[in-house]
Amino acid sequence: MELTTDILKNLIKSAQMAIEHEIGCDECFDELHELAEMELAGKSPAEAMPLVKDHLDKCGSCREEYKALLEALQNIENGQK
Amino acid sequence: MINWFKRRRNKNTSYDTNEEWVEALSPPVDEQAVDVLRKKLIQGLKPALHKYVDRELDQFVEDVAQDALLKVLDNIDSFRGESKLTTWAMKIAVREGLTELRLKRYDDISIEDLKPEDGSREVFSLTVASDETSPDRSLHESQLIDKVMQIINEELTDKQKKAINALMIQGLPIPAVVKLMDTNRNALYKLVHDARLKIKNKLELEGIDPDKMLDKL
Numbered sequence A: 001m002e003l004t005t006d007i008l009k010n011l012i013k014s015a016q017m018a019i020e021h022e023i024g025c026d027e028c029f030d031e032l033h034e035l036a037e038m039e040l041a042g043k044s045p046a047e048a049m050p051l052v053k054d055h056l057d058k059c060g061s062c063r064e065e066y067k068a069l070l071e072a073l074q075n076i077e078n079g080q081k
Numbered sequence B: 001m002i003n004w005f006k007r008r009r010n011k012n013t014s015y016d017t018n019e020e021w022v023e024a025l026s027p028p029v030d031e032q033a034v035d036v037l038r039k040k041l042i043q044g045l046k047p048a049l050h051k052y053v054d055r056e057l058d059q060f061v062e063d064v065a066q067d068a069l070l071k072v073l074d075n076i077d078s079f080r081g082e083s084k085l086t087t088w089a090m091k092i093a094v095r096e097g098l099t100e101l102r103l104k105r106y107d108d109i110s111i112e113d114l115k116p117e118d119g120s121r122e123v124f125s126l127t128v129a130s131d132e133t134s135p136d137r138s139l140h141e142s143q144l145i146d147k148v149m150q151i152i153n154e155e156l157t158d159k160q161k162k163a164i165n166a167l168m169i170q171g172l173p174i175p176a177v178v179k180l181m182d183t184n185r186n187a188l189y190k191l192v193h194d195a196r197l198k199i200k201n202k203l204e205l206e207g208i209d210p211d212k213m214l215d216k217l
């Protein structure tokens, strides 16, 4: 198994970004509906919920779900007008 | 009798408030509210999921909305009102849909296919490629690689090595690793977080500055 320079860089970066208290996917999910409404109301996610934002930055699956949620919500709001 | 009163009272309401929603979706369930919510979910899911679904979007979205509605009804007690009920329900529906799509994507792949070709033993004994394969590798780089390998091999548990290897070295997607390791996404995230933290702390302990390390690579 070859450890190339690129892999090594990613490994170091991902270690470097680690902070003591990171939330997992479940805790992130628990807050997601609240964050989505805050963001749609124009608040900065990083200020409103830093730990959730941190998780979204680091977890592609949760980020994918969050983006899809925002898209879905924007669509039902537009549909009501 | 109670059921009848409730249905009558809710007739023609538009479920504007969370209180109205929660009451309508708590047993005995107001079917009209379920229908209104179903339509909303479908309306939101279609544009959010269309890029992931190559055919029969309508059918897929309807199935997802149905599964999500059952979860919403089952968990209505846990809704704390931090957002609109429809936002909370949409969150459940979106996750349901994407989870289903991810499962489909990896359904046909057997665990055997996901294992590295040279056998699972390799997962636990990460080795560095010999210098012959990378003649350009500097001495400094080789030392860094040795150091990181040493930390991985000495500090991480077998499970953590397996996860780091699958995700970062082999570059397998998360759902594939979840399946390979017979775990769930949350547990995998926590396992890898712990591993990343161990590597970070060990580097610090040895006086190695990751920024400087990265600059030199």
Ligand SMILES: [Zn+2]
Pocket (backbone or CB within 6 Å): A024, A025, A026, A028, A055, A059, A060, A061, A062, A063, B189
């Ligand atoms: Zn996550």
